[in-house]
Amino acid sequence: MQHIYDVTIIGGGPAGLYSAFYSGLRGLKTKLIDSQQQLGGKVLLYPEKLIWDIGGHPPVLGEQFVKQLIAQAKTFDPTILTGTKVDFIERQDDIFVLHTAQGDKHYSKTVLLAVGGGIINPQKLSLEGAEKYEMTNLHYTVQSYRHFVDKEIIISGGGNAALDWAVELNPIAKNVTVVYRKDKLSAHEATIQEALNAGVNIECHTTISKLTANADKTAIQLVTCENSKTKQSYTRQIDEVIVSHGYNREASLELDQAITVPKKDDYYFEGKATGETEQPGIFAAGDILSFEGKIHLLLGTFQDAANAVNSIKTYLEPTAYRHGVVSSHNEVFKEKNRSIIEKQLK
Template structure:
């Protein structure tokens, strides 16, 4: 017998995670499907960066923020699948059928798209043998600052991410050098000034041309770079190599032909601030949704998610209230509130 969910959320970043929480709050049977092995979306790329722009929330590290989002998403025990890429969605009678790359089928009354910018994979260094160093000292993201203490670091890339990492690492590293293939950096001018003020060495028209291993062939010891204008090259000893060449974006799913949704810039789904798309039963939240007045910040993501879930609720139950009861008066939280207050009283005594 088919197990049919009220709503299936596709995407496990901030939009998807908050949607899972809010759909539970609204009493919906909920499933969340994420293509990556971990929940958290793009925030996982910057685990040690501080997030400041969430209303009423003190600055928080990306890693901790993701942990809290996941814990919140699990409040009402949704079904969560990771490492599961959605390939194709079709409509059959009253339900949607979700086909995955694993060959599985999932059934749902509604779909909530929260796939952000799609499945993102870093553009890798195109040098022979580079992949063997990915387990040691060749990095495409910075997971922990601690390993870079007192290290000689070279960063390939000239965008905001590359410069941000250079600024963050310069106070703890022995030395940080940026190499960029073009004449001028593409990062914001303020970020470039900050990097220069922090003592970051910047070399434009320069690319990494060779990686040389240490004696046991496990890690990079020497990096050779070449200036495309002067044709001069140099080799220097290095401890860590960071590559920030941007990301390849892979669209995470397709629909049957009759379910086409208009797109902006050939990717983002056009819809309403209420999370509705042109297809009945398909809703969206977060970066994937485009509408007039869109706020491309985390705080906007949460409003998107709440609006989309409220639209799902009234689509399934037309007589339901448009909005959920606020948490301070919501019956769903009475027992949870009591338990939290009792624990606080115990700790205070």
């Protein structure tokens, strides 16, 4: 028997997770599918970064923010599938059929695209054998600052992420050196100045050319760097290597030729602030959606999600209210509100 959902959300980042919450709020039978094993999207790349730009919310660590998003998304018990990549979407009469890389099919009355910038994978260090150190001291993201206390660290990369990590780790590490292959760093001017003010050692024209293992061959012990301008090289003992060379973006799905959704820059879907696209039944929210006046911040993501779900609701039920009832007056929260208030009064 085919289970047909009112809406299937593709993407488990902030846009997808908030969409799952809001579609439940609006009484829609909801499924969320994400290609990654963990929900959270790009926020997972920066678990210990503080997020400040969410209205009415005190600064929160990325890791905690993801936990809160997931808990909120599960409020109305949507079906959630992780580690499942949607490859292709086709339309059969009034139903969309979502084909996955695993060979499964999912059926839905509408589809909400919330795939952000696509499936992102870090650009790896292009040295033979480097991958064997990824389980020890070669890192493509910083999961925990505590791991780097009193360590000799080298960071390869000249973008915002590389310098942000350098600034954060510099006070707790023994030493932090940033090496970058070009003559000028690619990070924002303010970020560069912050790194310089923090005393981070920055070496341009410099790349990591060799990794030398420790005695038992399990971790990197020595790093050799070369300066393309002076043609000189040096080797130093190191505890941790962080590589921040950006990310490869993999387009997460294809649409049947009969489904026409205009794109911007050959990737992002063009639509409206209401989350609607040119294709009836296909909606979008978050970074994947392009429209005039777009706000590329988390706070904009939540508005995108609410607008898209409201559009889905009226698409499926033309007589429904265009907007959801505010939470303070919404009947679906009546029992939940009472329970929360009673706990706070105890």
